[in-house]
Amino acid sequence: MSALPVDDSPLDDVWAALAHVEHDPALAGFRAELLDGVIFLSPPPVPDHERIITRLATEIVRHDAKGEFTFWAGGSGLLTESGSGVRPDLIITDTDAFSGARGEYNPVAGEPIHLVVEVTSTSTRDQDYRRKRQIYAEAGIPYYLIVDRQQRVCLLHRLPDDGSRAHGEPVARVPFGKPLPLPEPLSFDVDTSTFG
Known part of the structure; x- marks a missing residue:
């Protein structure tokens, strides 16, 4: 992962710089x-990373008989109130979430996001465990799942019932190969035996 510091430019300039970086053919x-305030670049994911995302998305579709949920994998950006622009590996929402959104990064506030998922890579692992966990909690996203490919474990974090915005210790720690129970409203077990 590479980082490009952004000075105290107006927010519009920061987003313009981010858009420029994202559309630079050399960084395809x-x-x-x-x-x-720092632009981070992550290299394209490896096939094992993408397989896990595909398997998670397949599990969601398989268990969503009523068609209540939508998921976005990899490309959809979230804009948090703190000004961060993140692209989770997987976002699970109600079907009608972000219905009118047109930007590459869409505000999180007020949207029914149930879960965000990050699958670790050696270049992003530290961000996934630290800063992104904090960003997703501050944005009020109730559940954050880290699928740690290096440690071969899934860690499900949850916002506490007291209204504070901090994902503490995991509420579930499941090694690859064991079923991972997802909370309501998803309410199904993910088969992690195919994660690697």
Whole structure:
């Protein structure tokens, strides 16, 4: 992962810089995110990373008989109130979420986001565990799932019932190969035996 510091430019200039980086042909396939005023570039994911995302998305579709949920994989950006622009590996929402959204990064506030997922890579692992966990909690996203390919474990974090915005210790820690129970409203177990 590479980082490009952004000075105290107006927010519009920061987003213009991010858009420029994302559309630079020399960086095709890289994912750009804005975390705390710094643009981070992540290299294109490896096939094992993408297989896990595909398997998670397939599980959601398989268990969503009523068609209540929508998921976005990889490309959809979230704009948080703190000004971060993140692109989770997977976002699970109600079907009508972001219905009118037209931007590459859409505000999180007021949207029914149930879960965001990050699958670790050696270049992004530290961000996934630290800063992104904090960003997703501050945005009020109730559940954050880290699928750690290096440790072969799934860690499900949850916002506490007291209204605070911090994902504490995981509420579920499931090694690859064991079923991962997802909370309401999803309410199904994910088969992690195919994660690697």
